[in-house]
Amino acid sequence: MEFFVAQILTGLANASSLFLVACGLSLIFGVTRIVNFAHGSLYMLGAYIGYSLMQVLPGMIGFWGAILLAGVIVGVIGVAIEMLVLRPVYRAPELFQLVATFGVILVIQDLALIIWGPEDLLGPRAPGLRGVVRIMGEPIPKYDIALLVITPLVAVALWYLITRTRVGVLVRAATQDREMVGALGVNQAWLFTGVFALGSALAGLGGALQLPKGGADLMMDFNILPPLFVVVVVGGMGSLPGAYLAAIIISVLNVFGVAYMPQSTLVLMFVVMIVVLMIRPYGLFGREEVAGEHGQAGEPERPIKPASDKIRLLVTAGIVILALLPLYGSSFAQVLTTDILIFCLFAASLHFLLGLGGMVSFGHAAYYGGGAYVAALLVTHAGSPMELAFILAPLGAGLAALVIGWVCLRLTGVYFAMLTLAFAQLLWSLVFQWGTVTGGDDGLINIWPAEWLKDTTIYFYFALFFAVGGILVMRHVAHSPFGYALRAARDSERQAEATGINTKQVQLLAFGFAGMMGGLAGALFVFSKGSVFPNELEIARSFDALIVVFLGGVKTLSGGVVGAGVFKAIEDVLTRFEYWRLIMGLLIIFVVILAPDGIVGSLRKAARRVGGLKAGGEE
Amino acid sequence: MFEVEKINSFYGKAHVLRDLSFSVPHGKVVALLGRNGAGKSTTMKSIIQLVRPASGSVLFQGQQMIGLPPHKIAKLGLGYVPEERRIFTDLTVSENLMVGLQPPRDGAVTWTQDMLFDLFPNLAERRNNRGKALSGGEQQMLTIARTLMGNPRFVLLDEPSEGVAPVIVEQMAQVIKQLKSEGLTILLSEQNLHFAQAVADLAVIIEGGAQVYFGTLQDLGAHPEIRDAYLAA
Numbered sequence: 001m002e003f004f005v006a007q008i009l010t011g012l013a014n015a016s017s018l019f020l021v022a023c024g025l026s027l028i029f030g031v032t033r034i035v036n037f038a039h040g041s042l043y044m045l046g047a048y049i050g051y052s053l054m055q056v057l058p059g060m061i062g063f064w065g066a067i068l069l070a071g072v073i074v075g076v077i078g079v080a081i082e083m084l085v086l087r088p089v090y091r092a093p094e095l096f097q098l099v100a101t102f103g104v105i106l107v108i109q110d111l112a113l114i115i116w117g118p119e120d121l122l123g124p125r126a127p128g129l130r131g132v133v134r135i136m137g138e139p140i141p142k143y144d145i146a147l148l149v150i151t152p153l154v155a156v157a158l159w160y161l162i163t164r165t166r167v168g169v170l171v172r173a174a175t176q177d178r179e180m181v182g183a184l185g186v187n188q189a190w191l192f193t194g195v196f197a198l199g200s201a202l203a204g205l206g207g208a209l210q211l212p213k214g215g216a217d218l219m220m221d222f223n224i225l226p227p228l229f230v231v232v233v234v235g236g237m238g239s240l241p242g243a244y245l246a247a248i249i250i251s252v253l254n255v256f257g258v259a260y261m262p263q264s265t266l267v268l269m270f271v272v273m274i275v276v277l278m279i280r281p282y283g284l285f286g287r288e289e290v291a292g293e294h295g296q297a298g299e300p301e302r303p304i305k306p307a308s309d310k311i312r313l314l315v316t317a318g319i320v321i322l323a324l325l326p327l328y329g330s331s332f333a334q335v336l337t338t339d340i341l342i343f344c345l346f347a348a349s350l351h352f353l354l355g356l357g358g359m360v361s362f363g364h365a366a367y368y369g370g371g372a373y374v375a376a377l378l379v380t381h382a383g384s385p386m387e388l389a390f391i392l393a394p395l396g397a398g399l400a401a402l403v404i405g406w407v408c409l410r411l412t413g414v415y416f417a418m419l420t421l422a423f424a425q426l427l428w429s430l431v432f433q434w435g436t437v438t439g440g441d442d443g444l445i446n447i448w449p450a451e452w453l454k455d456t457t458i459y460f461y462f463a464l465f466f467a468v469g470g471i472l473v474m475r476h477v478a479h480s481p482f483g484y485a486l487r488a489a490r491d492s493e494r495q496a497e498a499t500g501i502n503t504k505q506v507q508l509l510a511f512g513f514a515g516m517m518g519g520l521a522g523a524l525f526v527f528s529k530g531s532v533f534p535n536e537l538e539i540a541r542s543f544d545a546l547i548v549v550f551l552g553g554v555k556t557l558s559g560g561v562v563g564a565g566v567f568k569a570i571e572d573v574l575t576r577f578e579y580w581r582l583i584m585g586l587l588i589i590f591v592v593i594l595a596p597d598g599i600v601g602s603l604r605k606a607a608r609r610v611g612g613l614k615a616g617g618e619e
Numbered sequence: 620m621f622e623v624e625k626i627n628s629f630y631g632k633a634h635v636l637r638d639l640s641f642s643v644p645h646g647k648v649v650a651l652l653g654r655n656g657a658g659k660s661t662t663m664k665s666i667i668q669l670v671r672p673a674s675g676s677v678l679f680q681g682q683q684m685i686g687l688p689p690h691k692i693a694k695l696g697l698g699y700v701p702e703e704r705r706i707f708t709d710l711t712v713s714e715n716l717m718v719g720l721q722p723p724r725d726g727a728v729t730w731t732q733d734m735l736f737d738l739f740p741n742l743a744e745r746r747n748n749r750g751k752a753l754s755g756g757e758q759q760m761l762t763i764a765r766t767l768m769g770n771p772r773f774v775l776l777d778e779p780s781e782g783v784a785p786v787i788v789e790q791m792a793q794v795i796k797q798l799k800s801e802g803l804t805i806l807l808s809e810q811n812l813h814f815a816q817a818v819a820d821l822a823v824i825i826e827g828g829a830q831v832y833f834g835t836l837q838d839l840g841a842h843p844e845i846r847d848a849y850l851a852a
């Protein structure tokens with residue numbers, strides 16, 4: 001019993017930061033309809049800034065002052081982000097906004113690295129709250145008690161602001177109908193900025209407040225996202241009481257998990273989420289969201305037609321030039337091209353899901369890395385021959401996609417995106433934590449291809465065959481009745497249902513198929529490198545693919561492939577710089593703002609403007 | 620006071636308003652008449668800039684509205700009551716009114732919640748009810764009251780009689796007359812000629828987004844052929 005109470009108290013204390021951060025995310029989403037994927041970065045900044053302030057401000061007042069000040073500073077940073085990055089894209093489809101916030105993540109990652117360095121910083125203890133108190137004989141850190149008091153106070157203050165003040169009334173009104181609020185004379189721009197400031201400040205506060213229990217490190221931004229999204233999804237997007245309750249449930253559960261089943265804490269969190277979603281699809285206190293725009297962008301899509309003869313010729317020529325590479329290219333060029341081919345396949349598989357299916361998956365690396373790990377695990381633990389592992393890898397990834405898709409497809413729009421990301425991160429954590437099987441951070445090595453494939457040139461042809469083949473298969477599926485059904489489901493679920501299409505089933509199959517293709521890319525990858533590490537499952541990897549699709553243009557079939565080529569080229573140049581993330585992030589933000597149609601889309605538009613391009617032709 | 624000149628508005632490629640012109644004199648009620656789909660709501664939206672006209676001009680107190688954001692227009696004293704009502708269903712009646720609140724304005728009545736509850740007694744009893752609990756008629760009153768909280772000089776009323784019970788329509792007519800007597804200028808869109816005749820001084824009739832009549836309601840009475848051609852029975 002004593003132990004039980006102590007565990008609950010610890011859980012409640014841990015819920016504190018999570019609640020603050022989740023509240024911020026919820027508030028921002030409610031009013032601006034933007035899921036701020038950079039919210040974790042603001043949380044991380046809160047921790048770093050709080051840390052630095054605590055170094056200079058002395059004593060108890062200094063400590064608490066530093067926390068408050070960290071919140072304020074992060075709030076100001078939030079304002080800057082809102083005004084510079086988000087204002088230009090409020091009217092853009094949600095995918096653009098999400099990609100823009102990802103650009104912000106990259107920029108903040110490098111800025112934090114530049115300012116605070118790569119070492120993890122250990123959070124200072126709170127002056128005057130160093131020891132423990134005994135509650136029913138169990139030691140409880142004094143700082144935990146302080147958090148137990150602070151969190152409800154902040155919650156009540158927020159509740160008062162939202163329910164009892166005119167600002168709160170405006171926020172709630174804007175959550176429902178921003179345009180009408182504007183027509184009544186309220187400047188939405190400032191309302192948005194204000195809410196963004198508040199939400200960011202809460203994230204910063206959360207980051208600074210957890211310092212004595214943890215610290216500050218460069219992984220905080222991504223690490224907070226899964227619990228954060230789970231809390232928001234479980235509690236219901238936009239609901240503060242929901243966020244509070246869910247943060248407590250998740251944190252308490254986590255503490256008990258650590259005590260009784262230390263390996264399973266992450267899984268436990270997802271089990272809770274799945275159970276809640278089964279019963280209440282929009283969370284405990286949430287209400288149904290109007291589904292988002294499903295990744296559609298700008299003007300209506302031109303019908304996708306089979307390629308014209310000219311294009312066919314061009315593509316064939318391209319493939320031939322590629323195939324002749326060993327005649328004129330070095331073996332290094334062949335390795336590099338193999339990388340690009342694999343990446344093209346991976347990006348094309350996401351593009352299939354996103355462009356054709358309208359499903360904005362933020363965790364597509366789960367299937368790419370998943371495929372790589374399936375193959376590597378089979379080779380390492382079952383001594384499977386390479387050929388068998390290579391065949392089973394896409395199947396395994398596809399199966400995982402079916403299971404994950406089955407859960408995620410209960411939701412749409414941003415909820416869907418958040419869930420896919422959370423699942424990908426779950427897989428990453430499993431691989432990372434389960435070292436005895438997966439090798440953890442050390443990865444799995446010595447995963448070489450079969451004897452007959454060992455030669456670089458032969459493997460290049462092997463990859464060329466499967467990458468081009470995979471892309472052509474996806475193209476083929478896009479033009480099949482299944483592809484049409486998928487697009488119908490994307491454009492209007494109701495109309496599609498009316499014509500007898502089982503939209504959910506079609507989407508699930510597409511999700512599984514895209515996962516399988518991602519897995520194929522992963523399998524090609526692992527045998528080309530001979531090893532695999534958890535970073536193939538990372539959020540960053542998912543975002544790579546997403547950026548590529550976005551760069552190429554969501555609405556063009558060739559977008560994924562073109563984007564992948566350009567991305568790899570840019571990456572190749574940028575990664576030579578120490579702070580390439582910063583440059584990449586800025587680049588993404590500029591593209592989102594300046595060329596929202598992507599490369600292929602913008603080229604096409606330019607061509608039409610210049611030459612009055614006849615009705616299409618290119619794919 | 621208010622002048623629309625040759626505006627053209629589009630939804631995508633659909634040309635909805637065609638060179639539409641009319642004016643609203645200070646202190647008058649002008650009825651904007653036309654069949655369903657004629658472009659009445661689009662005219663309203665083109666004034667408040669929820670739809671941006673491709674050409675033409677919208678002058679309010681001599682100032683160009685085209686290109687201004689809606690909140691600036693509202694701040695100039697131009698109130699908009701949308702056809703779909705668009706009340707905030709999760710907010711209470713009182714909170715809905717709070718959203719519309721603007722500072723007092725010269726030459727306009729300064730409304731308070733209590734004054735509005737006098738004007739719409741039904742709302743008074745429901746002041747702490749959420750918007751979604753209101754009846755259609757009550758919602759219509761609330762959307763008007765909410766706009767009045769901004770102390771406007773000029774109000775766009777989009778089909779206030781649509782879909783409400785006859786007693787409420789009667790009440791709406793009384794309210795409009797009272798507002799007019801207090802100096803408010805009103806542009807009222809209507810399909811119901813009867814209602815328009817009860818409250819309006821002038822009428823604009825539009826068909827296919829173009830003006831087909833602009834004059835007094837009395838003159839319109841003398842031209843039954845126009846009435847029959849462009850207005851539903």
Ligand SMILES: Nc1ncnc2c1ncn2[C@@H]1O[C@H](COP(=O)(O)OP(=O)(O)O)[C@@H](O)[C@H]1O
Nearest residue numbers: 630633635653654655656657658659660661662
């Ligand atoms: N949001 C919209 N998108 C496209 N067309 C619209 C939209 N709103 C109205 N329309 C079209 O514009 C025309 C005028 O509509 P509207 O202004 O609502 O007419 P009224 O208010 O007189 O009934 C109609 O043909 C209608 O179908």
Ligand SMILES: [Mg+2]
Nearest residue numbers: 659660702778
């Ligand atoms: Mg209308």
